[in-house]
Amino acid sequence: MNNTDPIPDFSLPTLDTLPTISSVVGIGASAGGLKAIEDLFSKLPVNTGMTFIVVQHLSPDFKSLMDEILARFTTMRIVNTENGTTLDPNTIYLIPPNKNLAVEDGHFVTTDMDRDQIQRPVDLLFQSIAKCFGSNAFAVILSGTGSDGAIGIRDVYENGGITYAQIPETAQFDGMPKNAITTECVTHILSPADIALSLSEHANHPENRTTVDPLTTEELSGIRLVFSLLSERHSIDFSGYKESTVARRLDRRIHSRNCKGIQQYAELLRTDKAEIDALYHDLLIGVTKFFRDTEAFFSLQARINRLVSQLAPDEEFRIWVAGCASGEEAYTMAMIGVEAFARRGLPPNLKVLATDAHQGALDRASRGLFSAESLEFVSRQRQSQFFTQVSKTQYRITPETRRHIVFAKHNLIEDPPFTKIHVVTCRNMLIYFKPPAQNAAIASLHFSLEKDGLMMLGSSETPAKLQDEFETVDNTWRIYRKLRSLPLAIKSYEQLRAVEQAPRRLVNILNRDQPEQLSFTGLLEAYDLLLGEFVDCGLLLDEQRNVLHVFGDASRYLQNTSGRFSGNLLRMLEGEARTTLGAALVRSARDVQSKIVIRNVPFEIAGEIVDTDVTVRVLHSTVAAAFVWFIEFGSPITSSDTVETEVRVSRPGDQYDALEAELTFAKESLSASIEELETSNEELQSTNEELIASNEELQSTNQELHSVNEELYSVNAENHRKITELQEVTEDIENLLSSTDIGTLFVDENLFIRRFTPAATRYFNLVDHDIGRSLSSFTHTMDLPDLNDRIHSVLNTGKNFVREVSTDQGDRVMLRVVPYMSGAERKGAIVNILDIRTLRDDADSDGQC
Incomplete structure (x- = not known):
């Protein structure tokens, strides 16, 4: 980094420094990201009021054409950022080549990249907007290789911002999206176009800003079915978990198995036991480190020291770590406990009860073998005291520390709590529970604690309804002290759940063979049976004349054509039937109150011409402007409140009125043909636009190649540095041996x-x-x-x-x-x-x- 460049100061700005900025969207991309950026901005309105900052990996000596390329997809103002540039709404800011970009007090701060180090410009931007804008910050990770952005997206998420990652299957390079998703800090996994729609929705309705999209009735029903299958195999009731939170992890599994939705995934779980186990692992296993949030444990340690000093002689100090996952937090608490006894000059009389609902996690935790990366926040002194290095990348907990910990399988909201606990920690687990389950969990933790015992929760968790039973001793790190030992009149989770699930029991009674089966799908099947009773043979079309549903044997009137398949009705008809029905559709759309009955329409069936009566009618929605066409083959059933217009297809020798009717239909058929020609003309224009776009894509490809070159440049710089170090070591050894x-x-x-x-x-x-x-x-x-x-x-x-x-x-x-x-x-x-x-x-x- 050049010493002459200003160093970013990520302090919080005052409110009057940002009078017009409502939200800031940071967008990170690399190889393959240009197409994703184009798709995003092509679907994004120009007047969202948001500020957009695009960071794409670029070669240091490359003059970017990003501004010219994006100008084809949006009319928003596009600025090549310089040091000191002020942020404005409805503006796109681009990172300059060979620079890092950060935000400070409503303007940009650029610094030179140090090419001897691995570059993470996306992380730097995300970290700065997280600190400056908090919950008004948005982070978007698009196509690219590597893990740049994974650290910064966690900062945005933890500061209340909203985070997005491109669906890996839609990205040309899925490294950056996948690494972001594995942090568990991505609130939306969408395609670039859907990300644009979501950002627009947040801009229009900031008061409805939530971390997850609302779930439909069918999605909720599907999640409950998945919960039922998990409970059957692993004996854990997940119904107390928030469906919206679980949906994010479910969505990842659905995409990984290429399922089209929750229904198909639920059917897969019925037969694939290995997938149930994989889902179970994803739902319960958390990623953590020793002394994560070091300041939180420093605050807790000072209070544990005081509790230990107040113990009676020979009294055991008991700690409960609920939801211990892979064990890092349990061992952290053991270290703090051992150090507290050491300060008093006493041997540790300590027991740590580490519990989790996942047996696999407990087995891994009990082995006490951890990677060097998980010891990132452990001091060297603690490493030498509590760990034994078994290889360059792995450390094992010492037997003296391990003997203080008991690992046990325990479900916090269903199993009875422990007793005589002095300190209990339950961090970042309650956020996955519904309020009834949260209350039941807090009640269990309260019951387990001794008077004046300490409870530590996650940074976004509180005792909720039991707040009056605790004194807050550290509001920042959610440390509470139990005030009294009076029993609480709290309903058990089973009682609360029974009340909640009562309305669903009727569904189960009606569907005994397959409990928890999706009620929406069953309802559709019932509708199909009902329609089959009253519609013998017919078609249902949408506004574009595409076939939505085929009743009875109506498919025999349709012709299979070669080439690309089209669901358009007129492309599945031939000859006079095509012209006649096309005209009837046009006429019925104009006269929506009438039912058009056409007599003796000729259809070719099995090589023979069959004359059939056809009825065409428009069905309008009562709550929307949309409509559908209903076409019935055979004698129609006419209701008393429907006006019926009968038309007979003419034949040689028919009467004058039949000729007149045929002339009328000829005019309408001509109108239909004109519409088809207009459609063909639009397709030709679209083809011409595609040819023009191909030329523009060549320029975009050049931009992509430079982005890929940046990736290779970074790897080459790192390899060159390693080679230089190896050469120096080799020369040292050669000189030593020769001398x-x-x-x-x-x-x-x-x-x-x-x-x-x-x-x-x-x-x-x-x-x-x-x-x-x-x-x-x-x-x-x-x-x-x-x-x-x-x-x-x-x-x-x-x-x-x-x-x-x-x-x-x-x-x-x-x-x-x-x-x-x-x-x-x-x-x-x-x-x-x-x-x-x-x-x-x-x-x-x-x-x-």
Whole structure:
């Protein structure tokens, strides 16, 4: 970073510094992101009042054409951002090449990128808008590789903002969307076009801004069915969980299995037990770290120290970690407890009860084996005291710490609570529960605590209805103290759930064979049966004349055509039937109160011409402007309040009035043909526009290639840095080996020579091109005929071999053979030969001096 550039200060601005900015939308993208950005802005209104900031990875020496390309898809003002540029609404700001971009006090701050470091410009932008705009910040992750944006999107989410990720299947490169989704901080997973619609909805109705989209009745019913299947297999009742929260994780599973909706996914769960297990794992397993939110545990630790100091002699200090997941928080509490006893100079009389509803999580937690990444917030002192390093990337909890913890399967809202607890933690679990389940959980935690015991919740959780039973000791980190030990008259969760589910029991009674089956689907099937009783043969069309439903055997009147399939009725009819029905549809649309009855319409069925009466009628919605056409084949049933207009298709010899009717229909058929020609003309115009767009896409492709080049540039810079470091290490080793007067020989496990120092050639007849040859092929000048056997023994046992031997020249040397270690494995041996006479001469010289 250039020292002359200003350093961003992400302090909160005052209200009068941002008089016109209502919401800020940060958009991060990389390879493949240009098409997604185009789709987003093409569907976004120009007057949302929002400010849009686009950060796309670019090559450092590339002049971006993003402003020209986006101008084809939106009329919003587009600005190439500079340092100090002020934020305005209804404006798109683009990141300049080779710069990082952040927001401070209503204007932009740009800083030079340090090309020796991995670049994360999207994270930097998201973090700045999260701190400056809080709940008015929006973060959008589109197509791209890598994980840039995953850290920043968590900041936006935790500050109350709304976050989006592109559906990975719709992205050309799914790395950035997938990494964002795995943070569990993405509130909407949508296509770029749907993201635009959602942003527009938030702009128009900010008072309805929520973290999740409302669920339909069918989605709610489907989630309840999934809950039933999970309960049947894993004996855990998920009905207390918020459907809207669970829907986000369900949506990810639905997309991963390529299901079209909740109904199809529910049917998959009926037969795929492995998928039920995978869903169960996704719903219950949380990702955490040791001492996550360090300040929260620092605040709790000070209060635990006071509680420990107040314990009676020999009294056990009891901690309950509810929802321990993979165990990091439980071990964190154990460390704090051990340190609290150490401050008093006492051995730890401590028990940590770590519970979770997921047995797999408990099994993993009880093993006490963790990655180095999860120890990010653990100090070096605690690492050395509470962990043993087993490899470069893994650490294990020490047995002394592990013995203080008991892991047990426990359902917080159904199983009875523990007792005589001094501290209970239940962080970021209540947010998944409905209010009745939350109240039941808080009541269990309250019951378990001793008077003056401490309860720690997640940053967005509160005791709700039981607030009066606790004193708030740290509002920021949600730490509460129990005030009294009086029993609470709180209904159990089972009682509350029984009241809630009472209306659904009738559905189950009517559907005994398949409890919790989707009532919406069953209702549609009932409608189909009812319509089948009253409609023998007919078609239902939408406003564009596409077939929505086929009743009876009406399909025999339709013709299959070659080429691309179309649901348009007129493309499935031939000859006079097509012209006649087309005209009838036009006429019925004009006269919506009449039923058009056409006699003797000729249809080709099985190679024969069959004359059939056809009835056409428009059905209007009572709550919307939409309508559908209903076409019935055969004699119609006429209701008393419907005006019937009868038309007979003319034949040679018919009367004059039939000819007149035919002329009328000919005019209407002509109108229908004109409409079809207009449609064809529009398709030709659309084709011409596509050809024009192809030229524009070539320019867009150039922009994409530069974005991909930026990805490769970053990887190449990192690899170049590593290569430089390796070259320096290699040169250091070469100089060390060439400067030492000790004969050193490196061999692998098969005694093939890997490297040797110049001094080693005094004892072995070696030259440079002998590297890679077997040591047994060479003689040596030392009085040790079984040297090779000695080296093999070191390789097998791992024990060093040291002996003073003489050479053919009468010199005395010290021979030392040690194993060559790679990690925990022996990969060869090192032979050191030290001339004792030279060593003694050097010692004598030092003595004389």
